[in-house]
Amino acid sequence: MWAQLCRNWGDEGDLEFDEAPEPEMVEGGVRINVKASGLNFADTLMIKGEYQIKPRHPFSPGLEVSGVVIECAADVTRVKEGDRVMAIVHYGGFAEQVVADENDVFVIPYNMDFVNAAAFPVVYGTSHIGLKYKLKLMAGETLLVNGAAGGVGLTAVELGKKMGAIVIASAGGPEKLKVAKDMGADHLIDYKSEDIRNQSKIFTDGRGVDAVYDPVGGAAFDSSLRAAVQGGRVLVVGFASGTVPQVPANILLVKNLSVIGYYWGAHRILAPELIANSFDELLSWYEAGELKPHVSHTYDLADAGKALKKLTSREATGKIVLVM
Numbered sequence: 001m002w003a004q005l006c007r008n009w010g011d012e013g014d015l016e017f018d019e020a021p022e023p024e025m026v027e028g029g030v031r032i033n034v035k036a037s038g039l040n041f042a043d044t045l046m047i048k049g050e051y052q053i054k055p056r057h058p059f060s061p062g063l064e065v066s067g068v069v070i071e072c073a074a075d076v077t078r079v080k081e082g083d084r085v086m087a088i089v090h091y092g093g094f095a096e097q098v099v100a101d102e103n104d105v106f107v108i109p110y111n112m113d114f115v116n117a118a119a120f121p122v123v124y125g126t127s128h129i130g131l132k133y134k135l136k137l138m139a140g141e142t143l144l145v146n147g148a149a150g151g152v153g154l155t156a157v158e159l160g161k162k163m164g165a166i167v168i169a170s171a172g173g174p175e176k177l178k179v180a181k182d183m184g185a186d187h188l189i190d191y192k193s194e195d196i197r198n199q200s201k202i203f204t205d206g207r208g209v210d211a212v213y214d215p216v217g218g219a220a221f222d223s224s225l226r227a228a229v230q231g232g233r234v235l236v237v238g239f240a241s242g243t244v245p246q247v248p249a250n251i252l253l254v255k256n257l258s259v260i261g262y263y264w265g266a267h268r269i270l271a272p273e274l275i276a277n278s279f280d281e282l283l284s285w286y287e288a289g290e291l292k293p294h295v296s297h298t299y300d301l302a303d304a305g306k307a308l309k310k311l312t313s314r315e316a317t318g319k320i321v322l323v324m
Contacts, residue, residue, distance in 0.1 A: 003095035009049035012308035031071035036118035062093020066117035109287035119319035127155040139164025141210035149176035200227035218243035294318030
């Protein structure tokens with residue numbers, strides 16, 4: 001099979017498109033003929049050797065795929081050969097085949113194509129569990145979403161609106177803010193020219209926001225703490241800015257804030273039943289036409305390096321997907 005291979009720690013330009021052995025079948029494994037693979041910032045960290053998981057070289061990056069099941073281990077019961085599926089993998093998605101654990105494989109609705117399916121698991125799964133179970137977002141609350149035009153941010157805008165929240169979207173520049181607006185954001189903040197705290201106070205008549213969804217870190221996180229109401233909640237989703245914030249405990253104390261650390265991928269082991277229930281709900285919403293993934297760019301598998309460069313340059317909105 002053909003795959004994008006990382007042979008040494010480096011950057012996206014160091015990936016090699018080459019032939020590789022097909023992955024071995026394992027107990028509980030599902031072999032998938034990959035049709036598309038979603039890109040994530042975690043892929044770039046993994047290539048650099050800066051991610052939580054450090055595979056042995058050579059390996060193929062890629063955390064989420066869609067395709068058709070072509071083989072199942074004898075003990076697999078959830079899916080069967082011929083099923084159209086999306087799947088989460090620890091790595092290996094930038095290849096023509098993957099073997100995923102059956103608990104990480106989900107049959108997709110009849111009306112979901114492979115590109116949307118590959119763009120779905122990480123960002124929608126992250127935002128759904130983050131908003132519903134970690135932030136415990138309630139209808140009528142005000143939600144501030146940073147990085148609102150990115151993969152997880154845009155789904156947080158969409159799902160926050162579906163859950164009945166008033167959504168304030170923070171992003172860089174009018175084009176990205178338009179994408180967030182089209183996804184349902186009630187108020188917009190251009191962090192390049194506007195202060196997140198001040199604008200949030202204006203939009204809430206001086207009260208502040210009930211909840212913050214922050215995949216950005218850095219200055220956006222600092223300003224968001226100050227934008228939160230007394231007793232507000234802040235969900236730490238990631239650090240796309242490249243700067244890991246240091247949380248000022250005095251602000252937490254004075255404002256009675258809850259800052260919640262959140263790594264969605266850990267729930268695949270900690271709470272697989274929660275992941276399954278989350279996708280049951282999300283995929284039913286998609287099938288009903290209530291969710292509309294935003295894929296701004298697609299690339300051929302051979303051009304994965306260019307695709308990852310587009311991702312890190314912040315020129316894209318929503319998701320970027322590789323097609324086979």
